[in-house]
Amino acid sequence: MSSQLEKRIGENLAEVEGRIAEAAMRSGRRPGDVRLVAVTKYVGIELIEPLLACGCRTLGESRPQQLWPKAEALAGRDIAWHMIGPLQRNKVRRTLPLVEMVHSADSLRLVETIDRIAEELQLRARLLLEVNTSGDQAKHGLAAAQLEESLPRLAEYRNVEVCGLMCMAGLDSGPEETRKEFAELRQTRDRLRLCCPGGAALDELSMGMSGDYEIAIEEGATIVRVGSALFEGVLE
Ligand SMILES: *Cc1c(COP(=O)(O)O)cnc(C)c1O
Numbered sequence: 001m002s003s004q005l006e007k008r009i010g011e012n013l014a015e016v017e018g019r020i021a022e023a024a025m026r027s028g029r030r031p032g033d034v035r036l037v038a039v040t041k042y043v044g045i046e047l048i049e050p051l052l053a054c055g056c057r058t059l060g061e062s063r064p065q066q067l068w069p070k071a072e073a074l075a076g077r078d079i080a081w082h083m084i085g086p087l088q089r090n091k092v093r094r095t096l097p098l099v100e101m102v103h104s105a106d107s108l109r110l111v112e113t114i115d116r117i118a119e120e121l122q123l124r125a126r127l128l129l130e131v132n133t134s135g136d137q138a139k140h141g142l143a144a145a146q147l148e149e150s151l152p153r154l155a156e157y158r159n160v161e162v163c164g165l166m167c168m169a170g171l172d173s174g175p176e177e178t179r180k181e182f183a184e185l186r187q188t189r190d191r192l193r194l195c196c197p198g199g200a201a202l203d204e205l206s207m208g209m210s211g212d213y214e215i216a217i218e219e220g221a222t223i224v225r226v227g228s229a230l231f232e233g234v235l236e
Pocket residue numbers: 039041062084085168208209210211225226227228229
């Protein structure tokens with residue numbers, strides 16, 4: 001591992017953190033109000049180490065099969081893993097004990113499975129509900145309209161805590177369209193708070209990736225998931 005690469009990753013991280021702080025201030029919040037999930041799906045342990053050395057503590061993976069070996073190799077380190085991609089129901093049991101949060105609860109069946117397995121494992125699973133704001137058929141997620149109906153039921157599950165909502169911008173969306181989609185996630189959250197007050201606090205909004213995290217923060221993101229911007233100049 002060349003120190004050149006480590007240095008570059010440190011610089012990338014500082015740049016991203018600086019931009020996060022500025023976007024937070026523009027939206028009238030403090031830099032500490034927005035949490036960075038460093039997405040490590042492109043790299044192995046050797047390139048995760050420099051992130052940890054720079055103080056990064058929250059890491060995200062989008063595939064359970066990639067999360068498992070990394071989390072196991074780094075067990076005992078001060079890391080909060082976030083599962084940010086599709087979680088198949090048969091992978092819940094092995095994934096739950098390793099993660100602080102699942103961002104991508106995209107069906108009621110999945111939430112039900114997570115609740116059941118969390119009970120067996122005697123843990124409380126923290127979840128975000130993935131909402132399909134782009135209307136893109138290929139994208140995972142619940143339709144916003146479906147949520148009003150579902151949320152009161154989800155609140156009855158005793159072993160899951162629904163902490164908020166997550167979305168991904170449409171693949172073909174330009175900056176203005178992306179901003180609208182992020183605003184829509186925030187509005188959906190605000191509406192759900194009114195219609196289902198006992199349902200869940202829904203404090204967290206996970207939205208924004210390397211190409212659009214500043215827009216996401218301006219629209220209220222509390223968590224951004226950034227991968228490639230952290231590894232610029234490092235991956236070929
Ligand atoms: C890969 C991925 C990211 C990070 O994407 P970048 O554009 O590399 O920052 C964020 N969220 C999810 C769900 C992902 O799969």
